[in-house]
Amino acid sequence: MAGMEKFDQLKNHYKQLVPSMSEESWNITSSVLTVRTLKKGEYLVREGEVCNHVSFINHGLVRMFHAVEGKEKIIMFAHENEYTAEYQSFLTRRPANAYLLAMEDTELVETCYDDLQMLYQCVPEANLLGRMIAENLFLMMCDLSNHEAKSTIAGRYERLITEIPWLTQRVPQYMIASYLGITPEAFSRIKSKAAKKRSTIPVNY
Amino acid sequence: MAGMEKFDQLKNHYKQLVPSMSEESWNITSSVLTVRTLKKGEYLVREGEVCNHVSFINHGLVRMFHAVEGKEKIIMFAHENEYTAEYQSFLTRRPANAYLLAMEDTELVETCYDDLQMLYQCVPEANLLGRMIAENLFLMMCDLSNHEAKSTIAGRYERLITEIPWLTQRVPQYMIASYLGITPEAFSRIKSKAAKKRSTIPVNY
DNA sequence: CTTTCTCCTTAACCCAAATCAAGATTTAAA
DNA sequence: TTTAAATCTTGATTTGGGTTAAGGAGAAAG
Numbered sequence: 122m123a124g125m126e127k128f129d130q131l132k133n134h135y136k137q138l139v140p141s142m143s144e145e146s147w148n149i150t151s152s153v154l155t156v157r158t159l160k161k162g163e164y165l166v167r168e169g170e171v172c173n174h175v176s177f178i179n180h181g182l183v184r185m186f187h188a189v190e191g192k193e194k195i196i197m198f199a200h201e202n203e204y205t206a207e208y209q210s211f212l213t214r215r216p217a218n219a220y221l222l223a224m225e226d227t228e229l230v231e232t233c234y235d236d237l238q239m240l241y242q243c244v245p246e247a248n249l250l251g252r253m254i255a256e257n258l259f260l261m262m263c264d265l266s267n268h269e270a271k272s273t274i275a276g277r278y279e280r281l282i283t284e285i286p287w288l289t290q291r292v293p294q295y296m297i298a299s300y301l302g303i304t305p306e307a308f309s310r311i312k313s314k315a316a317k318k319r320s321t322i323p324v325n326y
Numbered sequence: 327m328a329g330m331e332k333f334d335q336l337k338n339h340y341k342q343l344v345p346s347m348s349e350e351s352w353n354i355t356s357s358v359l360t361v362r363t364l365k366k367g368e369y370l371v372r373e374g375e376v377c378n379h380v381s382f383i384n385h386g387l388v389r390m391f392h393a394v395e396g397k398e399k400i401i402m403f404a405h406e407n408e409y410t411a412e413y414q415s416f417l418t419r420r421p422a423n424a425y426l427l428a429m430e431d432t433e434l435v436e437t438c439y440d441d442l443q444m445l446y447q448c449v450p451e452a453n454l455l456g457r458m459i460a461e462n463l464f465l466m467m468c469d470l471s472n473h474e475a476k477s478t479i480a481g482r483y484e485r486l487i488t489e490i491p492w493l494t495q496r497v498p499q500y501m502i503a504s505y506l507g508i509t510p511e512a513f514s515r516i517k518s519k520a521a522k523k524r525s526t527i528p529v530n531y
Numbered sequence: 532c533t534t535t536c537t538c539c540t541t542a543a544c545c546c547a548a549a550t551c552a553a554g555a556t557t558t559a560a561a
Numbered sequence: 562t563t564t565a566a567a568t569c570t571t572g573a574t575t576t577g578g579g580t581t582a583a584g585g586a587g588a589a590a591g
Contacts, residue, residue, distance in 0.1 A: 187475045194475050209468040212461055218472050241454075248453035249446070255460035256417055262467035263414040267423050270392045270399050274578090293538065307578050309540050479548090498568065512548055514570055 127156050130202060131177045131230050138253050139246050146244045153236035157229045165205070165221035165229075172207035172217050174231040175254075181227025182291055186299070187219050195300040197265065198224075198288065205229075208258055224292070269302070275311050277301055332361050335407060336382045336435050343458050344451050351449045358441035362434045370410070370426035370434075377412035377422050379436040380459075386432025387496055391504070392424050400504040402470070403429075403493065410434075413463055429497070474507070480516055482506055 128151050135142055135150070159165065159181070166172045168188060182200045185207070186193040196219060199205040210217035211234060232240075240247040268277055278301060282289060288297060298308035333356050340347055340355070364370065364386070371377045373393060387405045390412070391398040401424060404410040415422035416439060437445075445452040473482055483506060487494060493502060503513035 187472075189476055196471070196475070209465055209472075212465060218468075218476075248457050252453050252457035252460055255457055255464055259460055259464040259467060260414055260417060262464060262471065263423075266401070266467065266471065267392070267414075270401070271394055271423070295538070304579060305539075306541085306580085310578085313540080500568070509549060510569075511550085511571085515548090518570080 127179060127228070128154055128230060130179055134177070134202060135250065139250055142246045142250075146246050149244050150240060150247070153232055153240065155231050155233075157231055159223040159227045159229070161223055161225050161227075163223050165223065166207045166210070166217050166219070168218060168220055169216045170210075171214055172210040172221075174233050175204060175206045175208070175211060175237065176229040176231045178203055178205060179228040179230060181223060181229075182225045183221055183227060184224050184292075184296065185219050185221050193220075193299060194302065195296055197261070198292065198300070200287075200291075204254065204258070274301055274303055274307075275315060278308075278311060278315065332384060332433070333359055333435060335384055339382070339407060340455065344455055347451045347455075351451050354449050355445060355452070358437055358445065360436050360438075362436055364428040364432045364434070366428055366430050366432075368428050370428065371412045371415070371422050371424070373423060373425055374421045375415075376419055377415040377426075379438050380409060380411045380413070380416060380442065381434040381436045382409055383407065384433040384435060386434075387429045388426055388432060389429050389497075389501065390424050390426050398425075398504060399507070400501055402466075403497065403505070405492075405496075409459065409463075479506055479508055479512075480520060483513075483516060483520065 131154070132147060132151070135147070156179075157176070165174075165176065165183065178199060178201055180201050182198065183205050184195055185197050185199070185205070186195045205221060207217040207219055207221060214234070237247075237251075241251060268280065272280065281297070281301070294308060294312075295305040298305045301308065303311075336359070337352060337356070340352070361384075362381070370379075370381065370388065383404060383406055385406050387403065388410050389400055390402050390404070390410070391400045410426060412422040412424055412426060419439070442452075442456075446456060473485065477485065486502070486506070499513060499517075500510035503510045506513065508516075
């Protein structure tokens with residue numbers, strides 16, 4: 122079947138989570154998958170719409186954000202081999218609270234809501250898989266909340282550049298500022314202070 | 327069996343989530359449940375420990391908080407007929423980032439990690455149940471994050487007193503302040519302003 | 532090569548909330 | 562009931578980050 126290889130990344134991901142998954146279960150699963158491509162700047166989901174798909178990112182980069190008083194507050198970034206969705210809306214079937222936007226040309230492998238419910242009924246491994254995906258999403262939210270609660274902005278910045286170095290390569294700084302919950306100006310100040318602190322280490326004349 | 331009725335609340339909760347659950351599945355499940363009672367002020371989990379149980383609250387009240395610079399930042403409250411755990415630690419088997427503390431004398435019905443994994447293997451409905459619990463936890467985190475992102479402190483306070491009125495009855499205000507992410511002093515001022523605003527409604531002389 | 536965006540930086544000023552401090556009020560204990 | 566502890570309120574001061582504004586550097590487009 123044409124384009125079958127587009128599901129390979131997702132298949133690998135499934136096999137990692139559930140090594141015991143049968144070929145038959147995979148065949149049923151893959152029969153409801155669809156590929157979608159987005160150009161840089163296109164929306165996956167808009168606030169107010171019901172999010173009807175869970176998407177696995179083959180390649181590309183997506184950001185999720187709230188629009189608050191005309192400005193955007195970025196919640197998260199997602200990239201290759203990760204899932205993305207306004208999963209709250211997807212689960213509750215209620216309008217999304219956030220936007221999802223492709224920041225680069227992006228290829229997705231998607232499952233729609235009804236098909237996923239069908240899989241939960243028909244494929245024995247699906248609930249296990251669904252549990253692991255929900256658990257992972259939950260853990261991600263925890264990490265987010267932990268970092269926001271525990272660190273100063275400066276500390277969170279230090280952590281970000283060491284733990285997610287690719288972010289600073291692929292994302293402009295004003296978006297990182299939004300992700301940290303501050304203005305670009307404040308972010309700029311913090312950066313220069315941090316740099317100054319580093320250079321305060323004693324130097325020989 | 328002595329104390330069997332202590333599992334009734336949890337059984338009801340399961341039946342609501344998974345009406346099709348068989349008696350046999352319930353019997354296997356209940357065989358790994360244990361009851362624990364805590365006095366007011368006792369810890370369920372301390373930061374740095376691995377959280378080894380998921381707990382269903384029969385009665386009582388629990389708070390979860392981060393310790394940051396000697397002060398506590400409250401993440402959530404949990405009460406009767408809700409689950410509580412440092413679920414991030416429970417899932418990852420890594421040290422907890424937060425404390426869980428009984429704020430009243432509390433009775434819990436618990437499952438330990440190994441038993442739960444066994445249930446996932448042996449009880450067909452368990453993965454479905456586990457998925458629903460993880461999804462619910464995820465949705466709760468989303469709500470939390472949404473409100474923090476979208477509302478002013480004053481707005482979040484208004485929402486709190488209308489949607490969770492029992493909180494103000496059972497929890498001192500300085501803890502509600504911590505939950506909202508502000509100091510008790512700031513909370514006091516916001517409250518008095520909000521009260522003043524209400525009394526500004528035209529009055530006849 | 533020059534122009535035009537887009538993005539980043541720096542400075543001056545402002546404000547909401549933190550901090551510091553002192554009382555007042557409520558609750559629990561003795 | 563009196564005392565002690567915990568909680569809540571109010572005021573004065575400080576401060577981190579927001580806002581506004583203006584200039585600079587890079588990348589893309591012409």
